[in-house]
Amino acid sequence: MAPVQGKGKKTGRVRFVPCLLVSTLGIGVCAAGLPAVPDAVHGPGDVKTGYESADYETRSVSLQSRKGLPADLMRLLKSPPRGLPAVPVPRDNPVTGPKIQLGRKLYYDRRLSFNETMSCAMCHIPEQGFTNNELKTAVGIEGRTVRRNAPTIYNVAYFSNLFHDGRETRLEHQVWQPMLAPNEMANPSIGYVIEKLGRLPDYKGLFEAAFDGRGPGIETVGMAIASYERTIISGNSPFDRWRFGGDEKAIGEAAKRGFRLFTGKANCVVCHTADDRQALLTDDAFHNTGLGWEDSVGGGPAEYPVQLAPGVVVRVPSATVESFGEPPPSDLGRYEVTQNPADRWRYKTPSLRNVALTSPYMHNGVFGSLRDVVEFYNKGGIPNPLLDPEIRPLGLTRGEMGDIVSFLESLTGDNIETLVRDAFAAPVGDRH
Amino acid sequence: MMTFRQKLFLVGIAAVTALLTLAPLSGWCDETSMPPDMMPKIFGQEDFIYVWTLGEEGLGDGQDKLVTVDVNPKSPKYGTVVYSVSVGGRNEAHHAGFTHDRHYIWAAGLDTSKIFIFDIRTDPARPRLVGAITDFVAKSGGVVGPHTVMPVGDRMIITGLSNNRDHGGRTGLVEYTADGKYVATYWMPTDDDLQDAVKTGKYADGYGYDVRMLQRLDFMITSSFAGWSNYMMDFGKLLKDEEAMKRFGNTVVVWRMSDRKPLKIFDVPGSPLEIRCALKPEHDYCFTATALTSKFWLVYRDKTGAWQAREVSAIGDPAKVPLPVAFSISSDDKLIWVTTFADGKVRAFNVSDPFHPVQVYEKQIGSQVNMVSSSWDGKRIYFTSSLLSKWDKKGKDNEQFIKGYTWDGKELKERFAIDFTREKLGRPHEMKFGAYSLYKK
Numbered sequence: 001m002a003p004v005q006g007k008g009k010k011t012g013r014v015r016f017v018p019c020l021l022v023s024t025l026g027i028g029v030c031a032a033g034l035p036a037v038p039d040a041v042h043g044p045g046d047v048k049t050g051y052e053s054a055d056y057e058t059r060s061v062s063l064q065s066r067k068g069l070p071a072d073l074m075r076l077l078k079s080p081p082r083g084l085p086a087v088p089v090p091r092d093n094p095v096t097g098p099k100i101q102l103g104r105k106l107y108y109d110r111r112l113s114f115n116e117t118m119s120c121a122m123c124h125i126p127e128q129g130f131t132n133n134e135l136k137t138a139v140g141i142e143g144r145t146v147r148r149n150a151p152t153i154y155n156v157a158y159f160s161n162l163f164h165d166g167r168e169t170r171l172e173h174q175v176w177q178p179m180l181a182p183n184e185m186a187n188p189s190i191g192y193v194i195e196k197l198g199r200l201p202d203y204k205g206l207f208e209a210a211f212d213g214r215g216p217g218i219e220t221v222g223m224a225i226a227s228y229e230r231t232i233i234s235g236n237s238p239f240d241r242w243r244f245g246g247d248e249k250a251i252g253e254a255a256k257r258g259f260r261l262f263t264g265k266a267n268c269v270v271c272h273t274a275d276d277r278q279a280l281l282t283d284d285a286f287h288n289t290g291l292g293w294e295d296s297v298g299g300g301p302a303e304y305p306v307q308l309a310p311g312v313v314v315r316v317p318s319a320t321v322e323s324f325g326e327p328p329p330s331d332l333g334r335y336e337v338t339q340n341p342a343d344r345w346r347y348k349t350p351s352l353r354n355v356a357l358t359s360p361y362m363h364n365g366v367f368g369s370l371r372d373v374v375e376f377y378n379k380g381g382i383p384n385p386l387l388d389p390e391i392r393p394l395g396l397t398r399g400e401m402g403d404i405v406s407f408l409e410s411l412t413g414d415n416i417e418t419l420v421r422d423a424f425a426a427p428v429g430d431r432h
Numbered sequence: 433m434m435t436f437r438q439k440l441f442l443v444g445i446a447a448v449t450a451l452l453t454l455a456p457l458s459g460w461c462d463e464t465s466m467p468p469d470m471m472p473k474i475f476g477q478e479d480f481i482y483v484w485t486l487g488e489e490g491l492g493d494g495q496d497k498l499v500t501v502d503v504n505p506k507s508p509k510y511g512t513v514v515y516s517v518s519v520g521g522r523n524e525a526h527h528a529g530f531t532h533d534r535h536y537i538w539a540a541g542l543d544t545s546k547i548f549i550f551d552i553r554t555d556p557a558r559p560r561l562v563g564a565i566t567d568f569v570a571k572s573g574g575v576v577g578p579h580t581v582m583p584v585g586d587r588m589i590i591t592g593l594s595n596n597r598d599h600g601g602r603t604g605l606v607e608y609t610a611d612g613k614y615v616a617t618y619w620m621p622t623d624d625d626l627q628d629a630v631k632t633g634k635y636a637d638g639y640g641y642d643v644r645m646l647q648r649l650d651f652m653i654t655s656s657f658a659g660w661s662n663y664m665m666d667f668g669k670l671l672k673d674e675e676a677m678k679r680f681g682n683t684v685v686v687w688r689m690s691d692r693k694p695l696k697i698f699d700v701p702g703s704p705l706e707i708r709c710a711l712k713p714e715h716d717y718c719f720t721a722t723a724l725t726s727k728f729w730l731v732y733r734d735k736t737g738a739w740q741a742r743e744v745s746a747i748g749d750p751a752k753v754p755l756p757v758a759f760s761i762s763s764d765d766k767l768i769w770v771t772t773f774a775d776g777k778v779r780a781f782n783v784s785d786p787f788h789p790v791q792v793y794e795k796q797i798g799s800q801v802n803m804v805s806s807s808w809d810g811k812r813i814y815f816t817s818s819l820l821s822k823w824d825k826k827g828k829d830n831e832q833f834i835k836g837y838t839w840d841g842k843e844l845k846e847r848f849a850i851d852f853t854r855e856k857l858g859r860p861h862e863m864k865f866g867a868y869s870l871y872k873k
Contacts, residue, residue, distance in 0.1 A: 038624075044598065044600065045598075045602065045622075046598075046600045046601060046602055046637070046638070046679065048675075048678040048679065051678040055634075056634065057634040057635070058622075058623055058634065058635045058636050058637050058682075059623050060602065060622035060623045060624070060636055060637055060638050061622060061623070061624050062602070062619060062622040062624055062625040062638065063574065063595055063597055063602055063619065064619065064625070065624060065625070066597060110569075110596060115521060115522075115523075115543065115544050116544065117543060117544060117545075117576075117660075122598075122599055125597070125598045127598075128598065132598075132661075133675070134598070134600060134661060134675055134676060134679055135661055135665075135673060135675060135676055136672075136673045136674075136675060136676070137669070137673075139599075139661050139664055139665045142522060142524075142543060142664065142821070143524075143543070143663075143664030143665055143666065143821065143822040145665075145666050145669055304671060304672055305674075306671050306677060306753070307674065307677045307678065308677075308702050308724040308725050308753065309680075309682060309701035309702040309703075309722075309724060309725050310634075310682065310701060312701065312702065312724075312725060314751055314753060316671065316753065321668050321671045321672060322668055323668075323825060323826065323827075323829060324666075324667040324668040324671065324823065324825060324826065325666050325667060325668010325669055325671070325672075325826065326666050326668065326669075326826065328669075359675075360675055365673075365675075368674060368675060428574065428596050428597065430567070430569040430570040430574075430596060431566055431567050431569070431570060432567045432570035432571070
């Protein structure tokens with residue numbers, strides 16, 4: 001959809017009309033709670049929808065339109081939106097306002113990486129579903145390769161298996177891994193980070209205020225960032241309002257049919273769990289879909305389609321592509337944590353909440369659309385000796401797959417703008 | 433004790449005095465890869481090439497460095513490295529620019545966004561690191577990846593490639609004073625804020641890369657590449673990432689130079705990188721080359737005085753994606769040397785008719801080649817090998833060199849080559865010329 005332009009001329013300031021206004025005027029409707037036209041909150045402002053076509057037109061949004069508005073995150077934590085259970089909070093780290101504020105500041109601080117270029121938010125970008133819509137797999141410090149797709153932070157408070165392989169079980173511990181990983185933020189040691197924070201004038205007194213006089217430390221840094229992340233919860237989606245609120249008009253008939261398929265013929269619910277009162281839409285467990293197996297053992301394509309410009313694609317031989325790249329890093333999934341051969345190429349089931357916001361999909365970001373994902377499962381994944389027995393050809397029609405996509409698009413929470421605008425209000429920490 | 437800025441100021445006053453004396457001798461043009469009428473130039477033999485070199489992990493000291501190569505054939509050290517200054521860390525050394533008096537080089541890092549300042553006047557053979565701008569991102573309001581550094585009088589215009597919010601391609605131009613003081617940020621026009629510029633086609637992506645000016649026409653022009661996530665990513669990984677491959681620039685923006693105001697946005701699909709403007713005062717045009725789609729584009733003034741953009745030639749076989757990454761225009765505006773990274777070749781185009789470039793020569797330089805720089809008289813052509821740390825080829829094709837050639841109008845003949853890997857220096861990128869003659873009274 002083209003932007004609404006002033007006075008019919010291709011010049012001057014172009015004004016994007018927000019979803020609500022458009023809907024009110026009856027000009028368009030907002031699918032999946034998304035705006036009918038681009039804005040700074042719902043997706044990358046560098047909009048590339050339709051880039052495959054020669055007819056592509058930019059609908060870029062300026063960085064200056066990322067306007068912040070602080071939210072009451074504590075209230076959100078105490079009263080989770082419809083469809084979500086109470087937020088589990090560890091006894092040794094009760095969430096407080098000062099901890100949230102400190103954690104938020106740390107989360108957006110690029111100085112927390114060794115060369116001061118990476119923050120948590122450079123891979124978990126607020127307006128991009130707290131993941132990165134622009135990359136299949138993440139890129140770390142000095143451009144170093146990260147093997148997997150950056151998982152979303154939305155609703156991470158509910159999970160006890162963290163990372164795609166579940167190698168951490170508490171957010172307080174998890175936050176240190178990227179900060180120390182040589183291919184992510186690459187700090188040389190825990191002490192290096194702590195001492196650096198102790199020297200930064202804009203952190204003076206913040207830790208002490210949040211932790212009863214305790215300064216930066218291995219525990220307090222983890223506890224602060226974990227406290228902020230626990231507040232990034234999002235529910236009360238159109239699906240929730242229909243399923244748990246009884247609002248029959250909250251979603252359309254296609255989404256309702258999709259949910260019936262989801263829980264019936266397609267049996268997605270066996271891994272993306274839901275009950276009668278709430279739905280996290282994940283079993284927080286590990287499964288082999290065949291994608292990891294194919295990356296590790298498969299032969300790979302003979303050539304790759306490479307897009308050079310809108311509507312311009314060339315096919316490049318694999319040997320040429322490989323000559324420019326490092327050998328792909330090994331990835332054995334859950335096995336890397338358990339050393340159990342049966343866990344090879346198993347990866348954690350992600351929650352489907354806000355899934356319309358978190359492309360590309362799967363642990364390796366191989367699918368760019370929800371339709372691609374549904375088609376993959378409809379074919380029964382990729383056969384391999386360790387394929388999860390629940391994954392099998394589904395026999396869905398094209399219409400049924402469309403219905404499931406409609407259902408998935410109904411899972412976007414109603415507080416996205418609140419959380420993203422709150423994130424925009426946080427200072428981006430740079431050397432100054 | 434004087435601060436760095438105070439020292440720069442004092443040296444600057446002395447420099448301006450010297451420069452006024454020098455002007456009739458040295459003119460106000462730089463070598464061919466630089467725009468005219470903006471700084472002293474070397475008409476004759478250059479003595480040195482300063483090579484802004486990326487540190488390579490595990491090689492030598494692993495740091496970025498400015499390397500001085502002796503390129504005067506009369507020197508006993510001709511074709512050798514005579515000095516290097518390491519700056520600390522790997523910053524993704526990329527481009528560099530002189531201050532208007534040519535006393536300092538500002539050398540930028542695309543990764544850390546630091547800008548290192550070297551005094552090249554005091555001892556042209558031994559540049560001295562006299563300061564660094566380390567707060568570029570904070571000062572600019574979030575611009576990441578300083579690229580081209582271009583003097584405009586006592587100001588420095590610096591193009592950005594990315595931003596500190598998403599490491600994508602939306603970015604801006606940043607202006608500093610020549611003594612290192614931040615002045616302003618000019619964001620590239622986007623669809624929701626065209627800043628009164630005319631979007632002539634379908635694209636207004638907000639991306640940036642190179643900048644050039646024609647002062648006599650109050651004209652400035654910028655091109656567009658990609659954000660941090662793409663230019664820092666392993667190139668093989670990038671080519672397999674369909675989402676990332678959508679995030680390259682497709683625009684050239686024409687600005688009014690005097691107030692840094694964007695006027696027109698042109699569709700130039702396929703990542704237009706380097707810009708070279710014609711050097712003759714009667715020539716009102718600039719070339720750019722698209723890296724991905726392998727085309728020369730001409731941005732020119734039409735008969736009505738309006739700026740237009742037109743594709744004028746292919747470079748090599750675009751279907752094979754040769755990746756034209758740098759080019760140099762001769763001082764008479766008749767010849768362009770263009771390097772293509774993927775096939776390691778240089779091609780010469782006759783551009784006497786800028787609307788119809790014709791390839792007239794081709795030569796293999798190495799397994800990969802990046803920058804090309806020509807002397808003012810066009811007799812000496814220099815090449816370096818490194819494009820970006822994560823884009824350079826791997827294995828035996830990862831040759832890292834500077835090579836010097838002479839051109840007799842018919843043939844390029846290699847005169848020296850320095851293996852930067854064997855010398856444990858790193859990946860050579862940008863070249864800047866130096867000469868004692870610039871500073872003689």
